[in-house]
Amino acid sequence: MKNIKKLVFTASFAALGVVLSAFYIPVGASKCFPVQSMLNVLAGVLLGPSYAVCMAFVTSLIRVVLGTGSFLAFPGSMIGALCSGLLYKRFHRFWGAYLGEALGTGILGAVAAYPVAALLLNARTAALAYVIPFSISSFAGAAVSVAVLELLRKTKILHALHLQGRTLPKHP
Numbered sequence: 001m002k003n004i005k006k007l008v009f010t011a012s013f014a015a016l017g018v019v020l021s022a023f024y025i026p027v028g029a030s031k032c033f034p035v036q037s038m039l040n041v042l043a044g045v046l047l048g049p050s051y052a053v054c055m056a057f058v059t060s061l062i063r064v065v066l067g068t069g070s071f072l073a074f075p076g077s078m079i080g081a082l083c084s085g086l087l088y089k090r091f092h093r094f095w096g097a098y099l100g101e102a103l104g105t106g107i108l109g110a111v112a113a114y115p116v117a118a119l120l121l122n123a124r125t126a127a128l129a130y131v132i133p134f135s136i137s138s139f140a141g142a143a144v145s146v147a148v149l150e151l152l153r154k155t156k157i158l159h160a161l162h163l164q165g166r167t168l169p170k171h172p
Contacts, residue, residue: 017059027133037141049085075112080105106135
């Protein structure tokens, strides 16, 4: 039953990411998509790293198929979701999820996007060219997730939604 709930939340987050993909901020050669970063943090906290990565993959895949996203979304969102979930799992604190998203998408995902851009998009940019736009997006999304998680925690909805089977922190 718990796995079905996780699958439903994963699909719901992916659907939300696709629907809200119209909201982006153009920065240089990239589109900043802070909603994906927010969803990465929420999925990392509520579902864990593996489901968060699956959500990021499905969201990126559907966005690419629909033409609302690029192949650069795969490394950024998936690495950010993984790091967010892993750091939350390790430290059991919200700051771990925020930091994981910011570092995972903003730095690791941006660097991993370079070969994707070079091979699939024929873009000839410096390897670090995506760090600034990816970082802007991930920090903005993580900031929004701070507000969302705090609101959910204060209203005690977060404990009802939590699906990882361990106690949530009382304070982020």
